[in-house]
Amino acid sequence: MFSKKKNQAPERSPRTRRPTLERNLNASSVFSYHANRAAARPGAAGRQEQTPPAAARRKKHFTVLSRGPFIALMVVAIALVGLNLFLSGAPQVTPVSTARSAIFLRSQQTYEDAARQVLGKSFLNSNKLTINTDRVAQDLRTQFPELTHVTVSVPFVGNAVNVAIEPATPQLLLSSGGDLFVVDDSGRALISAKQVPHIEKLGLPVITDQSGLPVVLGKPALPSTSVSFITEVVGQLKAKKLDIGSLTLPVGTSELDVRLSGAPYVVKFNLRGDARGEAGTYLAVKQQLERDHKTPATYIDVRVEERAYYQ
Numbered sequence: 001m002f003s004k005k006k007n008q009a010p011e012r013s014p015r016t017r018r019p020t021l022e023r024n025l026n027a028s029s030v031f032s033y034h035a036n037r038a039a040a041r042p043g044a045a046g047r048q049e050q051t052p053p054a055a056a057r058r059k060k061h062f063t064v065l066s067r068g069p070f071i072a073l074m075v076v077a078i079a080l081v082g083l084n085l086f087l088s089g090a091p092q093v094t095p096v097s098t099a100r101s102a103i104f105l106r107s108q109q110t111y112e113d114a115a116r117q118v119l120g121k122s123f124l125n126s127n128k129l130t131i132n133t134d135r136v137a138q139d140l141r142t143q144f145p146e147l148t149h150v151t152v153s154v155p156f157v158g159n160a161v162n163v164a165i166e167p168a169t170p171q172l173l174l175s176s177g178g179d180l181f182v183v184d185d186s187g188r189a190l191i192s193a194k195q196v197p198h199i200e201k202l203g204l205p206v207i208t209d210q211s212g213l214p215v216v217l218g219k220p221a222l223p224s225t226s227v228s229f230i231t232e233v234v235g236q237l238k239a240k241k242l243d244i245g246s247l248t249l250p251v252g253t254s255e256l257d258v259r260l261s262g263a264p265y266v267v268k269f270n271l272r273g274d275a276r277g278e279a280g281t282y283l284a285v286k287q288q289l290e291r292d293h294k295t296p297a298t299y300i301d302v303r304v305e306e307r308a309y310y311q
Helices: 020-040 053-085 108-121 134-143 224-239 275-291
Strands: 093-094 147-153 162-167 170-176 177-183 189-192 205-208 244-249 255-260 267-268 299-301
Touching: 093 108, 093 189, 108 134, 108 162, 134 147, 134 162, 147 275, 162 255, 170 224, 224 244, 224 275
Parallel strands: 093 162, 170 205, 205 244, 267 299
Antiparallel strands: 147 162, 170 177, 177 189, 244 255, 255 267
């Protein structure tokens, strides 16, 4: 009558938790998601996200492009500065003269060739940092004594060396030892007259030195006072339209002997005296002798101040 009750599974309560296995699977799934997110963000503790590789390449590409013009400009600037430091082997020679009577005794091409050779002697002269402008100027002055000033400079912009040359003023020609030398107002021997084309066009007085002393170019051949005395006497005589035949410096004396063309006598001057005064004395004596129809046979001596002797 009474049948045995079958065992029935108890009804699950709505609040009954899921089995442990299901909880573990779900927890693993959630953990795996967050773990992957964390792995995708290394350094997540510092809250920095990793830049994707493509974005990094694009950023680097744009950075190089943005700096490209600046780098190119810097390269061009460095190249220009480097090129500006080098000097060409063709110097620019500029004649400079402050005196009207200054004359260049050689051609400008001669000075340019010499400047090129001097610069080419040393590799240090090939750039602005190592060139020795003072040494180059000194070498040119030594080679050309007729130049009183030589200035060598380099431009701030440009590659040609600037060489400014100023000549001495030739005053007379000195005949000594069978050669003829150009002498300036300081008495220096500048150059052999053989090296000056058409030297006769300069109209310089010729002085014969009988002392026999050697003449060295660039060195004093006569005292400057003697040069100024001679040029003053010559000027005074030419002002009176007198033609000078010869000018001589005798041995061992401070004397200048002047012979006029067509005159049988010489006029003796004292180089240590007053040139203008002695010339004036001679001109007065000459005028008086012509009025008296007298002509000295040997000399007229005006070496003593305000006195004259003749024979």
